[in-house]
Amino acid sequence: MIANARLFWIIAVFAAFIDVVYVVWTLAYASQDLAQSPNGAQGGPVEWAGTVALGLVSILAALIAFYLGRSARAIGGVLPQDNESGNIDDGDPEQGFFSPWSWWPVTLAGGAAFVFLGIAVGVWICFFGAIIGVIGLTGWIYEYYRGYAAH
DSSP, X not given: OHHHHHHXXXXXXXXXXXXXXXXXXXXXXHHHHHHHOSSOOSSOSSOHHHHHHHHHHHHHHHHHHHHHHXXXXXXXXXXXXXXXXXXXXXXXXXXXXXXXXXXXXXXXXXXXXXHHHHHHTOTHHHHHHHHHHHHHHHHHHTTTSSGGGOO
C-alpha cells in the first residue's frame, strides 16, 4: 500500500507538471497565432478543456495517494505486498464463495442489459429491465434458502 501511495504521488506531481507545461505551450501557441493571423485569432489564449482535465487528474491522483498513505499508517503493520521478503501467496485473501451452478447472476445481468437498452431506445423498456433485475437480485440473495442448496 505504501508503494501504491508513492506511485500515485509521482503521478500527481507529473500531471501537475504537465498541466503547467500545457498552459505555457497553449499560451505560446496562442500568441504566435495572434501574430500571424490578419484578423486576430478566435477564442481565448488558454485551452481550458485540457488544462482542467490535467489539473483534475493531478488532484485525483493526490487524493488517492493521500488516502492510501493514511490507510497504511492506520493499519500500523506491514502488509504482505509491502514485505520485501514475503511470498506471493502471503497476500492471497479469501475472495468469498460463489455458486458455480447459479443462473441468477445471468438473470441480473439480463435485467441490467434491458435497463441500458431502455436508456438507449425507449424509457418504457427500463421498467421491464428493473422488474427482471429485482427478480434476479432476490433470487440470487435467497438461493441458499430454498431448493437444491437449502440449509
